[in-house]
Amino acid sequence: MLKFKHLLAVLLILSTSVAIAQKGKIRGTIIEDSNGEPMIGANVVVNKVSPDNQEIIEGALIGAVTDLDGQFTVPVEAGTYNVKVSFVTFQALTIEGVVIKDGEVNNLGQIRLKEEKSELQEVVVTAKAIRTTEAALMTVKKKAPGMMDGISSAKFKLIGDATAVEAVKRVTGVSIEGGKYVYVRGLGDRYTKTTLNGMDVPGLDPDRNSLQMDIFPTSLIDNMIVRKSFTADLPADFTGGIVNVETKDFPDEKIMDVSFGIGFNPSMHFNSDYLTYEGGSTDFLGFDDGTRALPQGARATQVPGPFTGNTEEASEFIRSFNPNLAAQNQTSLMDYSLGFSIGDQLQLGKSEDDDKPKLGYIFSLSYKNNTRFYDDVSYGEYQKYKDPERTEMRYATTQDGQLGENNVLIGALGGLALKSKYTKLRLTAMRLQNGESRAGQFNIQNDGEAVGQSGYVAESDNLEYTQSALNNILLNGTHILKNTGWDIDWRVSPTFSTLEDPDIRKTAFSAVNTDNPRFAAGEAGNPSRIWRSLNEFNINSKIDITKKYSFNDADAKFKFGGSHTYKNRDYEILFFDVQFFESQSWPNPSQEVVLNEENLFPSETNGIYYQSGNNNPNPNAYSSNVNNTAFYVSNEMTPIRNFKTVLGLRVENYVQRHTGRDQAHASGSSNGRNLVNEKVLDSFDFFPTANLIYSLTDDQNLRASYSKTIARPSFKELSFAQILDPITNRIFNGSLFTYADWDGNLTETRIDNIDLRWELFQREGQMFSVSAFYKYFDNPIELVRIPAQQTSTEFQARNVGNGRLLGVELEARKKLDFISPALRNFNISGNLTMVESRIDMTDQEFNARKEYEKTGENISDVRQMAGQAPYVINGGLSYNNPVLGLNAGMFYNVKGPTLAIVGTGLYGDVYDESFHNLSFSINKTFGKDDKTSIDFKVSNILNDKRESFYQSFQADKEVFTSLNPGTAFSVGVNYKF
Structure with missing residues (x-):
């Protein structure tokens, strides 16, 4: 946990210092309209214009060339810009009215380029129009080699779901079991598989194929894809479907979120009949502090008892167990x-x-x-x-x-x-x-x-x-x-x-x-x-x-x-x-008194001792x-x-x-x-x-x-x-x-x-x-x-x-x-x-x-x-x-x-x-x-x-x-x- 604190501190310092020093940025992703795949090496050119877009204030600048993910970043001064995207044999696209503020990022999202046809001229759209589409994932689905469905980060942002399990329920063909596991087409866990970033990752229940989905905040997810038919590049051990959660590696814009939530169930909460028992001091952190640890010597085939050791050892062994047996x-x-x-x-x-x-x-x-x-x-x-x-x-x-x-x-x-x-x-x-x-x-x-x-x-x-x-x-x-x-x-x-x-x-x-x-x-x-x-x-x-x-x-x-x-x-x-070791006598048959001192060996009442079944x-x-x-x-x-x-x-x-x-x-x-x-x-x-x-x-x-x-x-x-x-x-x-x-x-x-x-x-x-x-x-x-x-x-x-x-x-x-x-x-x-x-x-x-x-x-x-x-x-x-x-x-x-x-x-x-x-x-x-x-x-x-x-x-x-x-x-x- 200490390492995470150190990392968090470094990231906070980095993000703060960089934000102060940086200009604004224009970011986006160029994809091919016909198949939804990223375009590598597309050119991005920017012009600074007046706020009403009536005149060019600063001439054309070569802003960027897209990388292997089809992404680009153009650092610019605060102002309003027109952004032109072009690629050889594809129809050019100009996005007007891109507003940039100091130290902030304007993410244009997914920009689609169509193949060039002689009768078509350059297309001009507004920044608002380009930003509202979630078309890339739908194109991927349409052109996918197998049957699939999914939901993208653009959709997360639109609908406001906080975690993956809340978002994936909107994907058709899936159902949520136990509030955290995804099943496809009604087939159970044996025939449904969950992967993280394309890799087989066991969950907290190691006998499940499914990884619980309530652990991923949507702010860190790029998309979730549900594949309903098998292709050769996938693992062969699924039949109903395979759900892949792809996390972000390069966030489109700066993320710094804090969230807090409370839940109330009238039949369960603030109920004085609730049953529990005294555990360890670290239970609230999800692990035991040793309160429930196996007593020393308990691994032996013959543990100390009336017939396997002296009286002192037998007495000490029975008292090494936690005496609490009652809810x-x-x-x-x-x-x-x-x-x-x-x-x-x-x-x-x-x-x-x-x-x-x-x-x-x-x-x-x-x-x-x-x-x-x-x-x-x-x-x-x-x-x-x-x-x-x-x-x-x-x-x-x-x-x-x-x-x-x-x-x-x-x-x-x-x-x-x-x-x-x-x-x-x-x-x-x-x-x-x-x-x-x-x-x-x-x-x-x-x-x-x-x-x-x-x-x-x-x-x-x-x-x-x-x-x-x-x-x-x-x-x-x-x-x-x-x-x-x-x-x-x-x-x-x-x-x-x-x-x-x-x-x-x-x-x-x-x-x-x-x-x-x-x-x-x-x-x-x-x-x-x-x-x-x-x-x-x-x-x-x-x-x-x-x-x-x-x-x-x-x-x-x-x-x-x-x-x-x-x-x-x-x-x-x-x-x-x-x-x-002695005859049983329970005038007060309560779980609270079973391991009281008066009932433990070598007492003449009950004479309780523990026997190993191993x-x-x-x-x-x-x-x-x-x-x-x-x-x-x-x-x-x-x-x-x-x-x-x-x-x-x-x-x-x-x-x-x-x-x-x-x-x-x-x-x-x-x-x-x-x-x-x-x-x-x-x-x-x-x-x-x-x-x-x-x-x-x-x-x-x-x-x-x-x-x-x-x-x-x-x-x-x-x-x-x-x-x-x-x-x-x-x-x-x-x-x-x-x-x-x-x-x-x-x-x-x-x-x-x-x-x-x-x-x-x-x-x-x-x-x-x-x-x-x-x-x-x-x-x-x-x-x-x-x-x-x-x-x-x-x-x-x-x-x-x-x-x-x-x-x-x-x-x-x-x-x-x-x-x-x-x-x-x-x-x-x-x-x-x-x-x-x-x-x-x-x-x-x-x-x-x-x-x-x-x-x-x-x-x-x-x-x-x-x-x-x-x-x-x-x-x-x-x-x-x-x-x-x-x-x-x-x-x-x-x-x-x-x-x-x-x-x-x-x-x-x-x-x-x-x-x-x-x-x-x-x-x-x-x-x-x-x-x-x-x-x-x-x-x-x-x-x-x-x-x-x-x-x-x-x-x-x-x-x-x-x-x-x-x-x-x-x-x-x-x-x-």
């Missing part, structure tokens, strides 16, 4: 956030010398503190009756209670970039720190008549803390080989990440309302504590080489390159539970690594007029190794399995791709594409790990465990993709499109309830039968001025995706389902695909008035009921219920030059619940998980210096 009531506070961003570009050398290198810098620091309190939480485990006449389900275990959460997220992003006319070098660093504290109290009911259940009533207090940290660096070089048509882009990005769950505590009294309250291993369990730790290192590198050439009098590109990704993860779980070697520890080497070649050309082909082939060699063992081996059995850096995945795959684009008109395309992609299991899925969720008591098992209906061999999912699309582009970002898509999944991976585990609730990732889906997608963005000119500032956008998916069941799944078939039920050997929503609806109505500095919008999103967990035999399927998310936002700028903005947002206006249910033939839905996020209100203030 506490406290009044909850509101959400709040802080943010700071700074950025600019500096001319190195004499400011008049445009050939000198430029230095760009960006820096952002953000802090978010969110509090959630769910006062009506439900978790349920339900079973089917064996009797075919009984269609209702019966409960095995239900938990009802309250849950409090406090989440702290600190994000820092900084970057430096050095650019000459044909070369650019960029260094970007990101640090994320996240800490979440959870405390819950639950009433547990267990039905002894259910299969595998003992029958009990219990009350449980649960205390948890999770801290994660991510450090990412990007080093990127771009080189244009002058007058050759060759471009080279290379990138190296290492990431160091950690995730720790220190001292998870669960304390559940059984039979609390009887004469014999107790802890019982066969009922709610003895008090337990868990320490989990994950350390992961990733390094991703790639190079892309492009040769631009002409074919059939049209632009063409030949592109090839390669990449290598290395990942290594070390994971460990340590488990300890309470044992009793063998040596530890079956819940593993080390895994991946090497993925890829090469690709692609060619984009127009063989006949208006018909473009983009053909490519990607090759990936993927090897995953694992070191770990099962419980049997750890216990000394010769029948156990032990892997030592053994290959668990080894594949060499070809991924062909073909994209065909026929331009019906300049603004209409017909697209068709075919590609092969892949989805691979995560480290934890391909392991022997058993990961317990202490609150729900649900267990995730690694797929290497074998069962009667599972051989332990989890493989990749290979997918064939076919896409068709018609798209129409109109002025000011308006568009319509109709798409159809088909996907075939070979060995899809889904989360399955393990039928053999009937005394506990356990799940496993497995390959299920082959799957397929057929979908249609309608997208529209339209201004409402076609109804009336009075509605010119209103825009409506919408996206409807409808999908029919099916899985051909394996014989094991089909037979298990048939075993519990009900009278009148006819079980088919096909079902819905897990993780695929049958429909997704996104809609929005927005109002944008740049003159008033007012932007407002109402947005709606819903996904259809989605199969989340595959149930078999005794257990029904679990479906995620539709969550109807309606939100409203309004942003208003104030003051001189609109430097102050205030935004107000309301989320979950319909007060919908997030729920998952067990479903079975002619049975009422039964709760699997139920949480009510409530309706939230937030206000934010942003000031630009």
